[in-house]
Amino acid sequence: MIVYYKNDFLDSKSANIDVDLPHFRYGAGLFETALYDGKVVQHLDRHIDRLCSSSKFFGYKVTSFDYPNVINQLVFENGLTGQNARVNVCHLAENGDEASVFISVNPYTPQAIDKVFQLCHYPKVHDSYLSQHKTMNYMHFIMAKKYAVSLGCDDALLVDSDGYVLETSTAAVVLLSKDKFIAPKSPNKLASITLDIFIEKNDVVLQDTHISDIGSYEILLMNSLMGVNKAIMR
Incomplete structure (x- = not known):
């Protein structure tokens, strides 16, 4: 599975993680979960607004980032175009007030609407x-x-x-x-x-x-x- 981490597209199994950083040691960071319906990520703007708002609340820097482009690239790289997928967008706590962007896109099978x-x-x-x-x-x-x-x-x-x-x-x-x-x-x-x-x-x-x-x-x-x-x- 290809993910976006540290400004790069990486195989999730080979991504290097610094175990001394707060997001690994303490689970420090924020995340959003959204649905890619085979065409678009539903309500992506609302998800990103909420993610950035929470990051600011906890004192982390929020910088301009092209979330739609990276997500679309991950959808393509993981062969999920036209399929339902779960999109996770995370702001991972680094040292001080810095945060890095992590994004993953995974296959998702919706629950039956009558469940x-x-x-x-x-x-x-x-x-x-x-x-x-x-x-x-x-x-x-x-x-x-x-x-x-x-x-x-x-x-x-x-x-x-x-x-x-x-x-x-x-x-x-x-x-x-x-x-x-x-x-x-x-x-x-x-x-x-x-x-x-x-x-x-x-x-x-x-x-x-x-x-x-x-x-x-x-x-x-x-x-x-x-x-x-x-x-x-x-």
């Missing part, structure tokens, strides 16, 4: 301003997903320190009660471009919902790769 996800409640809590940004140190989400899979579920609902629903390990959450769409109010959850678009097209109320009340609602999950799918609690 109903089975959810569990992840009992561990991570309620922090860091949750507002897609940091490379993704441990809480990885462990929540691992927990869900161990129980035979597709994903896990994450809650804040008071037990209010935030999101899942992979997706934003919208609850439906009768004709009312409800999204979590807390700021301590990952910003979601798909949720933003959903809110632009629908009347959505921002409201706290406790995990103990989740059975009263229909559940919708959404992210940039799968779009919107229904879910149920197990």
